[in-house]
Amino acid sequence: MTVGESGHHGLIARFDSGDKLLAATRRLRAAGHHRLDAHAPFPVPGLAEVLEYREYGIPRIALLAATITAGIAFLMQWYSAVIDYPIVVGGKPLNSWPAFLPVTFKVGIFNAVMATAITMLVKNRLPRFHHPLFDEKEFSESSTDGFFLVVHSDEPGAAEELLQRCGARSVRELQP
Amino acid sequence: MKPDRLLLGGIALLALAAAATLLVGQLAASTWLAAVLVWGSLPLGALPILMVHGLTGGRWGEQGRPLLLAVLATLPLLVAALLPLLLGLPALFAWTLPAEELSHLVRNKLAYLNPTFFILRTLAYCALWLWLAYLLSARRARGEGMHAGGLVLWLLAVTFFSFDWFMSLEPEFYSDVYGLMLGANMVAAAFAWILLLGAREMEAAARRDIANIWLGVLLSWVLFAYSQYIVVWSANLPDEILWYIHRSAGVWRPVSVVSFGLFFLLPFLILLSGHAKGRPGWLMLAAASCLLGHVLQIGWLLLPAFDHDGLWQLLLLCLLTALSGALFFALYRRRHRDQGRAAREVRYG
Structure with missing residues (x-):
């Protein structure tokens, strides 16, 4: 997690529903906060679009890995059957x-799958042993009924006030 | 639903045309068979899609349903165009020759390949398909049991239908996977049809789902087609490999490559892109390519069995596909409009 200029590690706000989380995300983005991360127990429709989350890398890397390695596999078979050890x-x-x-x-196929899995891990910055979010006691509920929005902002005060106004149940500062 | 003039007229016209091609001769009758199977593949492919949706549910089926039911309504036309050919089996099937003129291998198959049993089987397939279509379109099929059982029966019927009307044209040839290959071909063609005609009206998410399922069906087709080819090609047995040799001679060589490219490769490459999958224009291009490839594919499966000039067969196939297709398409359009009207009546009372 990136540390802001003020030594600030980000705010975490909890909401009661996916709709509230979505509305809050929309308002924070409109107010100019762009370093947002949302955590919900299930995919909230529209959230990825609001966060402008787009994944272009994985499909392209998978396709590239598949075509190159498939080409190599074909050439190896062709080389061994035609040039190196020709046998009818x-x-x-x-x-x-x-x-x-x-x-x-x-x-x-094998290399497409491997490339997909490895790229996914790298892009998620995994493996990683600790993350400030893990210190947050309530955060484990993001897999049951908690909807969380993490905000990194250069103006944590304004962001906190806005989160409160959006109906956050709680807003806390993350500890390093 | 009372039978309308278009349906009855279409049935009469196609039955007459089928009988007429029998009088003209083998070239006309065999090409007619290919042309009506090009169109008949669409309702036969729509059947399992509707039954799978009956089992799984999902918005893709809700969106595709009116189109699929309209396609399914053309099934009587296939039956009408096919059944008169039963009167002229000797024009089409080599195994109707006197037994002493047949090879030893084919003589051993005569317990299965004889006119009486063949006619009974064909009537049974047609009755089964019409019955399933009736249950599905009358919305009487509520139970999951009917959908599950219907799928099993559909696959068995398509398998034996492909053995009878496709494979037995060259009675020496035998391939287990032929029925699955043809079934996947039919379902892929039916998906292509609803995407070509309905992609613009569908919801974006449902359209993407349909495109994904279609991609899966195309991939299973290529698996079946390739596994048949690799087995026959590796074994290289005279009875089997001749089937492919007939299909890579003369004009059928380029037809095999072009139909593979149009039916599978181009749609596959388009569907690989998530961006194109979300665009109706791209999907319609892929669907149109798949359907063109489907015409060539059915022609390639059936017509090399007959000893005629391939170019004439192809030209005649295009002509007859267009002529018989006019009736199929007219009935499809009418049924699709009826579906739309019925839906509006439900909505507004």
Whole structure:
């Protein structure tokens, strides 16, 4: 977590419903607070759009990993069957590409999945052993019925006041 | 619902046309078979989609339902165009020759491939499909049991239908996975049809769901088609590989590549992109490509079995597909309008 100029680690506000969380997120963004993070027990419709969360990296990296490794897998089979150890099987041509496809496909899929999982971990900055949010006692309820909004702001006072006005049940400062 | 003039007229016209192609000869009759199966694949593909939705529910089915039911309403036309061909089995099926002229392999299959049993089976498939279509469109199918049972029966019927009307044209050939491949082909074509005609009206989220399911069906088609090919190609047995050799000779070679590209590859590449999947324009392009590929695909499966000039067969296929398609499309449009009217009446009383 980034530390603000004032040595401030962010505010965490709890809301009672997804709608309130969504409305608060909208108002904070409108007021110019852009470093927001929301935590909810289920996907709140519209929240990702309000946070302008877009994920472009993973699909592209997965596609790239799949095509490159599938290409390598195909070339390796072609090289070993045609150049390195040419042997005629069942009267078929040396470059019997239909037989290369299952391995090509599987290598491509495997690497797409691995690239997806690894990119996801890296982008989430995992593995990570501690996070200031874990000190917040109530935060575990974000997996049952708590809706949380974390705000990093250069003007924590204004942000706290705005969060209160949006109907936050509680607003606390995160400890390092 | 009282039968209307369009439906009855369509049935009469298609039945007459089917009988007429039998009188003209094998070229006309075989191409007619391919043309009506191009169109008939759509209601046959709509059946399992509706039944799967009956089991799972979900907004994608609510959005697709009026279109699918309108497609399903064209099923009687397929039956009408197909059944007269039963009068001329010798024009189409080599196994109707006297037994002594058949190869040993085919002679062993005559317990299954004989005209009486064949006609009874075809009547049974048609009766089953019409019955399922009736239950689904009359909204009598409430129970999950009917949907689950209907799916099993549909797959069995499509499998044996593909053995009878597709595979037995070359009676030496046999492939287990043929029915699954054809079933996936039909469902993919039905999805393409509802996306082509309905993508603009659907809710964005439901449209994306439909596109995702369609992608899944296309992938299963390519799995089935490829697994049949790799098994036959690796074994390289004369009875089986001849089927592919007939289909890679002359004009059928480019047809096989183009139909694969149009039916699977182009839609697949479009559907890979999450951005394109959200745009009706892209989806309609993918759907149109898939349906064009579907015409070639059905032609490629059926027509190389007959010893005619492939180019003429293709041209005639396009002509007959367009002619018979006019009736299918007219009935589809009428039913779709009826669906819309019924929905409005429900909404506004």
